[in-house]
Amino acid sequence: MGGGKRFAVLQCAEDSDYVKKMYEGYFGVFVGMLAEGGExxxxxxxxxxxxxxxxxxxxxxxxxxxxxxxxxxxxxPWICKLLNLLKKLDSMKKKVLGICFGHQILARALGGRIGRAISGWDIGVRTIHFSPSSKLLASLKMPKLLPIIECHQDEVWELPSKAEVLAWSSKTGIEVFRYGDHMMGIQGHPEYTKDILLHLIDRLLQRNFIKESFAEEVRANVEVCEPDRDAWKKLCLGFLKGRLL
Structure with missing residues (x-):
């Protein structure tokens, strides 16, 4: 594989037995979405x-x-160490793509404010509204509305002044942001399949993080809604590999 580009996944979660068995862990999920030949x-x-x-x-x-x-x-301690690493990557202008927790910790490292979502858990398939003025939209010819899988109870409250909000939803004010040409955060999960989400809902229920009535409501939403995984993959690849304006 020598000579191609090199990328690293900073994994912030433990793999469940199910994800290890079915997807070779979360690393396998991300590699499946983002890796291309020679990398x-x-x-x-x-x-x-x-x-x-x-x-x-x-x-x-x-x-x-x-x-x-x-x-x-x-x-x-590991979160504080990660914050220092992200500040270093920013100073080096390295490409960094943050997903969910990654989106939040990236915003924090850059000087933004994060915390519990004011409106509570967001789990299911949600439609994201992209900014019509974004050059990113023009360069990728993406639709203005795009469904994505969400699973979070925290959110970015406020971004540093130099960051640009690229997308929002009815539930979350900052769904996608960009900082310079080298850092981007996505609150949702472009890498998730509906199967992974349904498994995660079961785990959250078992740990009493959510109630059965809410879990049933989310499962019903997942049955009738489809995330546009291809479009999100195009966005992630475009950013990470320098194909955007």
């Missing part, structure tokens, strides 16, 4: 304390930060 993809399980060293960072063309069960507004 090298590595994983660093940052939630377990596994970080790239300073010398190794420069070898990568881009980084992807995954979702997590942890709060991005928390101060666990």
């Amino acid at each position: 090298t993809w590595d994983v660093y399980r940052v939630a377990a304390g596994d970080f790239p060293n300073d010398e190794g960072i420069d070898a990568y063309d881009g980084f992807v930060i995954t979702g997590s069960c942890n709060d991005a507004h928390g101060n666990d």
